[in-house]
Amino acid sequence: MVAATGPAARHAVTAARPGNPVSAKASPAGFGGVLRFWRTSFGLSQEELAGRAGVSPRHISFLENGRTAAGEGVASGLARALGLPPREAATLMLAAGHVPPLAGASAGLADDATLVLLLRQTDPHPAAVLDALGNIRLVNKAWVMLHRRALGALADAPDLNALRLLLHEQGWRRYLDDWEDIAAMFLTALKQEALIHQDPEAGRLLREMLAMPSVPDDWVRRGLAPSRLGYTVRVGTGAEARTAHIVHMMAGLFPFGGARPPIVQFAYPESGKWLLTGADLHRLPGTRHPLCPY
Numbered sequence: 001m002v003a004a005t006g007p008a009a010r011h012a013v014t015a016a017r018p019g020n021p022v023s024a025k026a027s028p029a030g031f032g033g034v035l036r037f038w039r040t041s042f043g044l045s046q047e048e049l050a051g052r053a054g055v056s057p058r059h060i061s062f063l064e065n066g067r068t069a070a071g072e073g074v075a076s077g078l079a080r081a082l083g084l085p086p087r088e089a090a091t092l093m094l095a096a097g098h099v100p101p102l103a104g105a106s107a108g109l110a111d112d113a114t115l116v117l118l119l120r121q122t123d124p125h126p127a128a129v130l131d132a133l134g135n136i137r138l139v140n141k142a143w144v145m146l147h148r149r150a151l152g153a154l155a156d157a158p159d160l161n162a163l164r165l166l167l168h169e170q171g172w173r174r175y176l177d178d179w180e181d182i183a184a185m186f187l188t189a190l191k192q193e194a195l196i197h198q199d200p201e202a203g204r205l206l207r208e209m210l211a212m213p214s215v216p217d218d219w220v221r222r223g224l225a226p227s228r229l230g231y232t233v234r235v236g237t238g239a240e241a242r243t244a245h246i247v248h249m250m251a252g253l254f255p256f257g258g259a260r261p262p263i264v265q266f267a268y269p270e271s272g273k274w275l276l277t278g279a280d281l282h283r284l285p286g287t288r289h290p291l292c293p294y
Contacts, residue, residue, distance in 0.1 A: 029066035031075070031095040033195035036064045038082050038092070041220045052081035070096040087227045088192070095196045112138075115251065116293050118264065124276050124284055126244075126267040128162070128291075129251070132193060133202055134186070136160040137262065141287040141294075145280045146244075146267065150175065150235045160291065161205070162265060163190065167212040175233040180216045182231050187215075188223025232270060243271035 039049050039060075046064070050057040055074065062068040063078075070078070075096035079089035093099070115129050119140035126143040128136050147155035147165075154170060163186050165171045166179070173179035187209060194202035209215065216222060230247035244267040251262045269275050276284065 027066070027198070028063070028069045030196045030198055031070055031092070031097075032064040032066045034092055034095045034192055035060075035078060037191065037195060038084065038088070039064075042082060044082075049078070049081060053077050072096070072098045085224055085226060088188075088224065091192050091196070095192075112293075115262065115264070118251070120294055122266065124274065124281055125269075126275060128265045130162050130248075130263045130265055132263070133190065133199075133205055134162040134164075136162060136291060138293060139289060139291045141284050141289075141292055142276060143267075144287050144289040144292055145276055145284060146235070149280070156289070163205070163209055167209055167215065169213055172233055175235055176231065178231075180219075181222050181225060182228075183209075184216060184219040184222030185225065185228065187219045233267075235275075240277065241271075242269065242273055242275050244268065244275050245270040
């Protein structure tokens with residue numbers, strides 16, 4: 001993660017301390033949408049949730065309809081009443097415009113030059129820069145080589161998106177034993193992104209992903225599993241088999257206060273073998289792709 005220094009950084013950290021309102025973009029309608037999503041996902045009526053949270057059913061109705069904003073205590077009480085795990089509880093707090101407890105912020109904006117340097121220095125390990133919806137903005141040469149070998153023409157498709165590459169029938173799901181659980185984690189995050197930011201692009205992408213063949217009907221339940229630091233993919237067979245561990249890291253501002261920093265996706269070898277073959281490494285310097293900036 002790239003950290004900034006100076007007055008701007010100090011201001012960003014101060015503004016995002018736990019308990020402070022953090023986002024002018026947080027809206028009652030966004031919070032209400034997330035609250036309704038979780039309440040109905042758990043099969044609770046407004047009366048049942050109100051009883052658990054110690055508020056009136058009318059207050060729940062006003063919150064869901066965006067007629068009133070949720071204070072910090074109400075938002076955190078609703079997260080407890082719903083039994084949300086820490087990641088989703090934090091998202092509900094953010095939707096209400098509050099920093100979750102113990103969630104600090106590290107300031108900094110990663111500019112394109114920084115990201116290009118990061119990608120270049122990561123070669124020959126695959127890496128890509130994603131936006132908050134998983135749209136792929138930049139890739140390094142190793143990413144191109146690995147994806148062309150594993151996914152074929154998908155690596156050069158227009159409008160590349162990491163979630164689309166995961167869920168496509170010819171995508172990474174073929175190399176994952178537990179792709180349904182991993183997909184559910186991303187779908188749950190995308191659903192909340194669409195609700196919080198009232199983002200039509202996120203809504204369209206979610207509908208597209210849910211229409212993919214074999215996406216599990218119980219993705220909401222699966223998506224509540226504890227957060228994972230990464231997942232493993234296995235490419236190739238026999239002597240050519242390679243195992244990669246995929247991790248995601250944010251570059252720049254911590255995503256509170258409405259910030260939506262770029263995400264860097266890394267693929268590291270888990271089996272002790274380079275992810276690229278000797279032939280791949282030989283061809284790496286000459287590799288070209290529209291999203292590779294060097």
